[in-house]
Structures are given as C-alpha cells and as structure tokens.
Amino acid sequence: MTGSTPDQASMSRPRVEFLRLDGMSLTPSAAPAFGHGLRAAVLSAQPGDPGARSLLVRAEPYWCSHDSGVLENDLEILLLEGDLRLGDCEFARGSYAFLPRGLAVAGAETRRGFAALWMGEGRAGLSQDSNPAVAYVEERRTGPLDVNAQAWQPVPDFPGRTSEEAGSGLKVRRLRSDPDTGAYTLMTRQAPGWCDPRLESHETWEELVLLQGDYLMGETGMITSGSYIFRPGEKPHGPQATRGGCVWFCRGEKEIDFRFTEPEWSAPRCREYLAQPAPEPQPQFWGNWS
Known part of the structure; x- marks a missing residue:
C-alpha cells in the first residue's frame, strides 16, 4: 500500500460484505480533510491512525475550500454524480483519478454538488510543508479520465x-x-x-x-x-x-x-x-x- 508505514501495510481492513450506499448515514466529517462542510460515511478502514480508508463523500452545490498544500498520501476519486475541481483536476460524473502524494492542490469547489468514492492511503489531506517528506512523482498520476470513454x-x-x-x-x-x-x-x-x-x-x-x-x-x-x-x-x-x-x-x-x-x-x-x-x-x- 503506497503511502503507508510497514506496520500499517501488514494490516488489512475488516471484511465488509456488504453495504448499501443509498442507506448510508452521512455526517459532517473532517475525514476527507478538505475544508469544511463535506459529509461522509466510512465504508471501510484500516486499523490504526492514520490508516487507509474509503469514504462516500457528498458536497452541496457551491461548496468550496480555499485550503492549499500538497497531498499527504495517495488519493483515488471516482465521481459518481455532480462536478468537482480539486486544484487543477477537473472532475465530472464518471471521472476517475489516482492522485499521488506530494501533488500540489490549490483550493477545491463544486457548482452542482457531488457524490464521490474517496479512497485514501492514510490521511488524504493537505500538508502545508513546502518540502514534503515524499517527493511528487508525476508518472504515478492517472487522470482525471472519463471512465465511460x-x-x-x-x-x-x-x-x-x-x-x-x-x-x-x-x-x-x-x-x-x-x-x-x-x-x-x-x-x-x-x-x-x-x-x-x-x-x-x-x-x-x-x-x-x-x-x-x-x-x-x-x-x-x-x-x-x-x-x-x-x-x-x-x-x-x-x-x-x-x-x-x-x-x-x-x-x-x-x-x-x-x-x-x-x-x-x-x-x-x-x-x-x-x-x-x-x-x-x-x-x-x-x-x-x-
């Protein structure tokens, strides 16, 4: 698992079989680690803090964050509905991206709101450190791309x-x-x-x-x-x-x-x-x- 310590990488998440995502209770959450106002439900999580976790995240129309920094850990996003700009990454419904740790992100916003699968290796937030411990590797990045294309x-x-x-x-x-x-x-x-x-x-x-x-x-x-x-x-x-x-x-x-x-x-x-x-x-x- 990229972005995890050796001890964390040796621990898997508990089995989840199965959840209905339309029945999940979404609560105000700092887990997505971007600004305020996002609601989320934890779908699965690795033991330990910060462990890898997958979230269902929702934002209301015109949500925004003016936070800037670099990603602390790898982050994968599949946008299920709506739109999202995360730094220079533009997502529409059906967009997928793998964003490596160290990627610089300047703000985030949505016009129509969004629902997304938000899959982070550890705390997928922003660090203000201009010299992050792990350098960004552009070759590891994928997307955003339209999966239906x-x-x-x-x-x-x-x-x-x-x-x-x-x-x-x-x-x-x-x-x-x-x-x-x-x-x-x-x-x-x-x-x-x-x-x-x-x-x-x-x-x-x-x-x-x-x-x-x-x-x-x-x-x-x-x-x-x-x-x-x-x-x-x-x-x-x-x-x-x-x-x-x-x-x-x-x-x-x-x-x-x-x-x-x-x-x-x-x-x-x-x-x-x-x-x-x-x-x-x-x-x-x-x-x-x-």
Whole structure:
C-alpha cells in the first residue's frame, strides 16, 4: 500500500460484505480533510491512525475550500454524480483519478454538488510543508479520465485463470496499474447470463462497488447497483452470476490471482438464479456505466 508505514501495510481492513450506499448515514466529517462542510460515511478502514480508508463523500452545490498544500498520501476519486475541481483536476460524473502524494492542490469547489468514492492511503489531506517528506512523482498520476470513454477489453490471463476461462461475456476497463506493486483499479462488465459456478479466492484484498445491474454474490445472495464490498485476501467467495448484466468498480493492492474450488451446492445455485426472469430495467443508482 503506497503511502503507508510497514506496520500499517501488514494490516488489512475488516471484511465488509456488504453495504448499501443509498442507506448510508452521512455526517459532517473532517475525514476527507478538505475544508469544511463535506459529509461522509466510512465504508471501510484500516486499523490504526492514520490508516487507509474509503469514504462516500457528498458536497452541496457551491461548496468550496480555499485550503492549499500538497497531498499527504495517495488519493483515488471516482465521481459518481455532480462536478468537482480539486486544484487543477477537473472532475465530472464518471471521472476517475489516482492522485499521488506530494501533488500540489490549490483550493477545491463544486457548482452542482457531488457524490464521490474517496479512497485514501492514510490521511488524504493537505500538508502545508513546502518540502514534503515524499517527493511528487508525476508518472504515478492517472487522470482525471472519463471512465465511460474507455474501451472495454477482453479479460487478460491472470495467475490461476486464463482469458478463455473467464469467457467472452466478461470485459474489463483497466484504469490504473502500479508497475512496482501490481496494485490495480479497474472496471468489469459481465454480460446478461454470465456466471462462474466456482468459489474463488485471491492473495490481494478486493474493494468492489456494483455500479449497475444485478449480481448473485454467493452466500450473500442477490445484490444490486449501489452495493459495496471490502474483502480481505484469502476469503473464498462465489458462485457468481448476473441475469441482466452488470458493471463493477474494483481495486486491489497487488496483481490479482485466482484459486478455485467448486462445492456441490454452487452450480445448482447459479442455475436456480439464472432460471428466473431477468429483472425489469430499473433506474440505476448512479446512471448508466456501460
């Protein structure tokens, strides 16, 4: 985990399976560490202070902050609705950015308000130190970019799972990959009727937000758009299926690997789920992401 001490990096966050983001209680919070007036809910957090944490953050129309400084730790943002200017970074709905520690930021504002996934490695605030302990590395920065303008690609081979195994119904948008650690941020799209009857586990932790559609997530059952999961490494999960298709936002701390098991109950569970009619098209929590 970039931006964390060795002791912090060895500790994962507790499992969160699952939260409904439309049911979260947002409270006035200094956790985003930018000015005043933001409301936030903690989705998951690493033990210790300051530990890595993920927030759902909201701002009202015409919110602004005149604070300036440099980012104390790496910060990832996915704007779910509205608009945001953070220093020289302009976000619209569907914008994603990975902003490295040491980035200079001069003020922030919104005209229409915003809702965002706000994912920081430690306290993702501003330091007034003109000579920060960690120099800014421009090559680590990604975006802001419009995720919906990125092409869907076939899933590549990963350790333990080939592209052929994943099937043609699974596509990916890779938003970011760290060349040193393998840490990744990406989106996946599963076509209607896609399924994998196996249980899978990974060495990396996974952070997942279902942006669109329906999904059978193993013993958890059916979830729909607006669902959040944080799963530490080595936690088997599955089987997985979607009737109407879906889009996920996904993060991990290292390149993902796959290990599979297939208990007797998992394939019948998928068949039972897929045998039901596809859900009627519904307004998605944050619109269309496909």
